[in-house]
Amino acid sequence: MAEYTRPQSSEEFHQNFEQKKPLMNETEAYYESSRCLFCYDAPCVTACPTGIDIPLFIKQIQTGNVTGSAKTIYDSNWFGNACGKVCPTKVLCEGACVYNHQDIKPIEIGRLQNFATINVIENNKTLYSPGPDNGKKVAIIGAGPAGVSCACELRTLGYKVDIFEAKDKPSGLTVHGTAPYKITNKEALAEMDYLQGQLGFQIYYNTPISHAQQIQDIEQKYDAIFIGVGLGPTADLGLPGDDKDNVIGAVEFVEALRMKEHQISVPDRVIVLGGGNTAMDAASESARMGALEVTLAYRRSKDEMGAYGFEYDLAKNAGAKGLFNVQPIEILGNGSVRGVKFIRTQSLTGQLQIIEGSEFIIECDMVIKATGQAKMGNLFALINGMELDRSKKDCGKSCHLPKYKSKIFCRWRCCKWWCGGGEWST
Amino acid sequence: MADLSINFAGIKAPNPFWLASAPPTNTGYQIMKAFDAGWGGAVWKTLGVPVVNVSSRYGSVNYRDSRMMGFNNIELISDRPLADNLREIEEVKKYFPNHAVIASLMVESRAEWIQIIKDCENAGADGLELNFGCPHGMCERGMGSAVGQEPEVLKTIVQWVMEAANIPVITKLSPNISHITDPGRAAVAGGTSAISLVNTFKSIVGINLDTYAPYPEVDGSGTNGGYCGPAVKPIALNMVKELAQDHITKNTPISGIGGIENWRDVVEYILLGCGSVQVCTAVMHYGFGIVRELESGVLQFMRDKGYNNIEEFRGKALPNVKEWKDLNLKHKVVADINAEKCIGCQLCYTACEDGAHQAIALSGDPAIRIPSIIEENCVGCNLCSLVCPVEECITMVKRDDGTERLTWAERTERGDVPVTFNDPLAGGIGHHVPTPEDAIKTFKNTRK
Numbered sequence: 001m002a003e004y005t006r007p008q009s010s011e012e013f014h015q016n017f018e019q020k021k022p023l024m025n026e027t028e029a030y031y032e033s034s035r036c037l038f039c040y041d042a043p044c045v046t047a048c049p050t051g052i053d054i055p056l057f058i059k060q061i062q063t064g065n066v067t068g069s070a071k072t073i074y075d076s077n078w079f080g081n082a083c084g085k086v087c088p089t090k091v092l093c094e095g096a097c098v099y100n101h102q103d104i105k106p107i108e109i110g111r112l113q114n115f116a117t118i119n120v121i122e123n124n125k126t127l128y129s130p131g132p133d134n135g136k137k138v139a140i141i142g143a144g145p146a147g148v149s150c151a152c153e154l155r156t157l158g159y160k161v162d163i164f165e166a167k168d169k170p171s172g173l174t175v176h177g178t179a180p181y182k183i184t185n186k187e188a189l190a191e192m193d194y195l196q197g198q199l200g201f202q203i204y205y206n207t208p209i210s211h212a213q214q215i216q217d218i219e220q221k222y223d224a225i226f227i228g229v230g231l232g233p234t235a236d237l238g239l240p241g242d243d244k245d246n247v248i249g250a251v252e253f254v255e256a257l258r259m260k261e262h263q264i265s266v267p268d269r270v271i272v273l274g275g276g277n278t279a280m281d282a283a284s285e286s287a288r289m290g291a292l293e294v295t296l297a298y299r300r301s302k303d304e305m306g307a308y309g310f311e312y313d314l315a316k317n318a319g320a321k322g323l324f325n326v327q328p329i330e331i332l333g334n335g336s337v338r339g340v341k342f343i344r345t346q347s348l349t350g351q352l353q354i355i356e357g358s359e360f361i362i363e364c365d366m367v368i369k370a371t372g373q374a375k376m377g378n379l380f381a382l383i384n385g386m387e388l389d390r391s392k393k394d395c396g397k398s399c400h401l402p403k404y405k406s407k408i409f410c411r412w413r414c415c416k417w418w419c420g421g422g423e424w425s426t
Numbered sequence: 427m428a429d430l431s432i433n434f435a436g437i438k439a440p441n442p443f444w445l446a447s448a449p450p451t452n453t454g455y456q457i458m459k460a461f462d463a464g465w466g467g468a469v470w471k472t473l474g475v476p477v478v479n480v481s482s483r484y485g486s487v488n489y490r491d492s493r494m495m496g497f498n499n500i501e502l503i504s505d506r507p508l509a510d511n512l513r514e515i516e517e518v519k520k521y522f523p524n525h526a527v528i529a530s531l532m533v534e535s536r537a538e539w540i541q542i543i544k545d546c547e548n549a550g551a552d553g554l555e556l557n558f559g560c561p562h563g564m565c566e567r568g569m570g571s572a573v574g575q576e577p578e579v580l581k582t583i584v585q586w587v588m589e590a591a592n593i594p595v596i597t598k599l600s601p602n603i604s605h606i607t608d609p610g611r612a613a614v615a616g617g618t619s620a621i622s623l624v625n626t627f628k629s630i631v632g633i634n635l636d637t638y639a640p641y642p643e644v645d646g647s648g649t650n651g652g653y654c655g656p657a658v659k660p661i662a663l664n665m666v667k668e669l670a671q672d673h674i675t676k677n678t679p680i681s682g683i684g685g686i687e688n689w690r691d692v693v694e695y696i697l698l699g700c701g702s703v704q705v706c707t708a709v710m711h712y713g714f715g716i717v718r719e720l721e722s723g724v725l726q727f728m729r730d731k732g733y734n735n736i737e738e739f740r741g742k743a744l745p746n747v748k749e750w751k752d753l754n755l756k757h758k759v760v761a762d763i764n765a766e767k768c769i770g771c772q773l774c775y776t777a778c779e780d781g782a783h784q785a786i787a788l789s790g791d792p793a794i795r796i797p798s799i800i801e802e803n804c805v806g807c808n809l810c811s812l813v814c815p816v817e818e819c820i821t822m823v824k825r826d827d828g829t830e831r832l833t834w835a836e837r838t839e840r841g842d843v844p845v846t847f848n849d850p851l852a853g854g855i856g857h858h859v860p861t862p863e864d865a866i867k868t869f870k871n872t873r874k
Contacts, residue, residue: 034491037815040772041788043795062490098795101769102816 003319006290007262016288017180020314021085021111029115033062036107039098044109047096050077054093058112069116071127078149081121081191082174084113085183088277090310118187121194128198131158139164139222141379143203144172146228148192155199162222163201166208170196172230176255179281181288185258212382231373237273241331250274250282250370257285267365268292271340272320273328274370275305280312282368283320294320295362299327299345300352323362327354331367339363428728429735430466430721434701435620435679436594437553439526441466442696442736443720446683446704447530447555447598449501450714454514458521463714464721467526469596469622469704470515472503472557473542474532474569479505485631485641485651496658497707498631498651500642502563503532508542512549519550528596532557532569539583540590553593556584556618558609559600559625561652571625574600577612584616594619596681599665602628606665610675621669622681622704624662626652655707659685663698667747670699687716689723696736697743755837756830759806759822761785761799767819770795774810774820779868782809784860803858 007013024032036058044054053072060069073080089095089110097106120127136159140147143165151161169175175188196203209215218225234249236242246267248256256264266289272282275298283296296315298305302324305312316322326342333339344358430441444467445451445460452471460468479501487496504511519527529546531554533539546554558580560570573580580597587595597613599606601624613621628650630640640648662684669675679702682695687708695703708716733739763774775797778786785803789796799810811820837843844851 031491037771037773039770040776041792043770046792098769098771 004288004290006265010261013180013262014184016290017285019085019184020181021114023118024108024111024115029061029112032108032112033058035099036062037098043096043098044093044107047092048076049092050083052076052080052093052113054109057116058107058109061112061116066116066119067125067127070120070125073113073117074127078152078195079145079171079174079191081114081117082145082171082183082188084110084117085187086174086178088308088311091308117191121190124194124197126198128152128156130155130199133160134158136160136223137162137221138224138226139218140201140226140228141209141218142166142172142228142230143170143192143205144228144230145174146230147172147226148195148201150226150228151201152195152199155201159223161201163203164207164209164218165203165205168205170203170205176258177251178258179254179285180258180261181284209379209382215382227379229376229379232376232378233374234369235372235374237328237369237371239328239331241333241337244331244333245336246366247331247337248366248368249373250278250368251373253282253368254278254285257289264289266291269295269364270366270368271295271297271362271364272368272370273297273340274372275300275307276370276372277307277311279368279370280307280315280320282370283315284318286366286368287315287319291319291366293364294318295323295364296320297323297326297328297340297342297362299325301325301347304347327352329359332361337364337367340367428725428733430724432466432702432736434526434594434681435553435596437467437526437528438524439466439702440524441721442692442700442702442724443717444468444526444528444681444702444704445709446706447472447528447557448706448710449499450706450709452504452506454518457514457518457527460709460714460717461518461522461525464717465525465714467528467552467702469528469530469555470504470511470551472530472532472560473508473511473546474503474538476507477502477505477563480644482642482644485648486655487631487657494707494711495656496629496631496653497655497710498626498629498642498653500562500644500649500651503530503557503560508545512545515546515549515551519552526552528553528555530555530557530598532560532564534567534569536586539586543587543590547591547593551593553596553619554587554591555596555598555622556587557598557625558583559598559623559652561600561602561626561628562650571600571602571628574598574609574625575603577608580609581612581616584613584618588617596620596622598625598683599623600625601661601665601684606668607672607675610669610672610678614675614678618678620679620681620701621675622683623669624658624665624684626654627658627661629653654684656685656687659691663694666695666698666700667744670741670744671747687711689720689727692720692724693727693739694743696740698747699741699744701736701740751834751838754831754833756826756832758825760801760804760825761806761808761810762821762823763797763799763810764819764821765796767816768796769816769819771815772797773813773815777809777813782807784858786810800858805857 004016007016036055038055038059042055045051048054057069057072060072077083087110093109094106099106138154138159138161140151140161140163143163147163148170151163154161167176169189170192171188174183175185234251266286268291270286270291272279272294279296283294286294302322325345327345328340329343330341331337332341339361341359341361344355345352346355432439432442443465445465447469448471450456451468457468483501484497484499486494489495515527515529529551531542533542543554557570558574564570565572573583584597595618597618599609599621603609610621630650632641634641634643637643637646639646642648666680666682669680680700681702681704682700683704686692686695686703686705692703772795775786775788778784783803783805785800786797787800806822808822811822814820
């Protein structure tokens, strides 16, 4: 079914993961930007989670002020380039474009955004400089979108900033957890270099916070601490056979795929469990890695999936097949996974019910669990006095954090702790 | 089928679509191609003592995604020997005896005028056009617009030409003058057979922001050029109207020039009195093939309106172009927004709010983006309908019953007009105007 052959080289890998939003050339940007109506109180701005002044940056592209355009974008969003590429623009800014009401193609806002940001990144144009030193130091845990954005903001205000990052690269899910056809590693990291080069914050890589002593040291040494750690590894399903070989969490799968590219091998038959956007990504990625049969298994109906319709279409077009109203009850195999036992379900008056006696088995060589991530419980446990609100993915009991936003991560919580991060649209 | 053929001041042509004297008419090769493509006439690139040109000669004004909305040039008249041009005129006329070939001329002395007229007549030209228009280069040498700007000199030269010429003479006017009727009347006084206008406008199309030189750049410098293209059409149309309504020039045939690119432009020029039109920029942009669109459009217009020939609708708009004082003050239109078509861009709102009369309201609910007209504030200015990006979404609806008619001239006659600074007859009295403080309430919307 899949039309993708197994990539044998980096080049073939990138062919299979061709960018969904390729870079515009100057001519395309010129014509596309000329279509923008410059709406009053523009709906695209309202729809943008980071409130970028979209009509302004498009007008600036049109008038040849591409650097000014990038400045408009970065003024609202430190991950201006990454967001242009990975944001679900079809349902956000582009979905709100008034042209949709006239059955005219909406402005390609995401691609125009990248046209501007890539221009300044590639030409290393200086847009920002650190503020005058105010003598204060802030520690940031996590060099993902929340942490790096926080660092940029604080540097412009004159704080000294050190970031502690568990992994060996910055940008968090941008480089580790985003489908490769949305943004390349090179592009994600180039934006980080660009920001760091202008604002000069320090990142300590391979420095996970795993002991209480580290926390105490940080508390002593810094005037404030910002936690931007997002979520942890894929949560346990608690199914019999969950621990078999080739049963992998989606987040871990995507990270391995991004870091090793063609060097990882995806077997012929893959079952992806879940109905969110990460599940769609994992299914699409498996197919693009040359898997012959990719099954997207979701316990509720197709209409109840959390994933965007276009993400499901993307997975389907890559070769994945949807299987709905099926709940996994056991992962089968002898050492390595050989199949998944499902039971059929139905939704009755909003309640999901199991249909007794409807068990069946689908054979497979790999199971990818895209069923949600755990909180970074170990880290939070190290922080004296911090309690977790179990009902939310957010990190603290007394701060109800908004989902990922680029500039404002959370409210003041207590003493010198700030918390942020959370969700990143993959 | 409608007949497009014309007899313009004695010059016959299969249609009114002529090429203006310009780079597209530099050679017999180009004119033969143009006639084959469908053009009915061509005014040869101006003949005279051959010039020397500079390299880099054209500049343009682009508007958003439209290129060459305005265009300027610093090229001079023909740089080819006269004999070559004359030989080619003869050749073109052999192949296309029924098409109009007009020789554009620009020389200095009376003797030169007489000589070149004879040469062109001998070559078989159907008419002459006197280039009194070029606003760059040639004018520095006392020719082109230097003549067009001095009605007395212009009249004298036209007289010289009329004494020598046996074929129709078109005097081409420069628009770089306060009253186009001044050179127009001078040409008529000199005995010209016809008038053509406009030549190009003195212009600087832009400055290079790195070199600080105007476009087109010639080794770090530039000079003013002659401006043409779609951007100049409204100004040219008005000048055509001036001559077509002037009591001295109105009976002289006019060949319309300026920004003509499509059939609508052609029809507009004819409706204002032109008997032929001349095109340059559109051909420099799209090539000779553009004439297919002109011809098809004009023919369709004639079929739709039931006209058999050009003369039947020539000048038909002239009675409707009046002075302001003769317009009906009782006529009243207001804007109407079609909610079905509205896409919620709110450009009409911000245009009216900031640029006109604060006569459009937002719903107050961010989810409902369709604005509404505050009819009592609407003065019927059209601005909202002009900025609306959706065809026929905002229309201007007539509110008077058409029975009343009163003009400024009539009101003046009966002493019914405001004459003092705070006159109670002021038109704006009673019309809603927000207070300056009301602006503060809108600040939150405009300051991000």
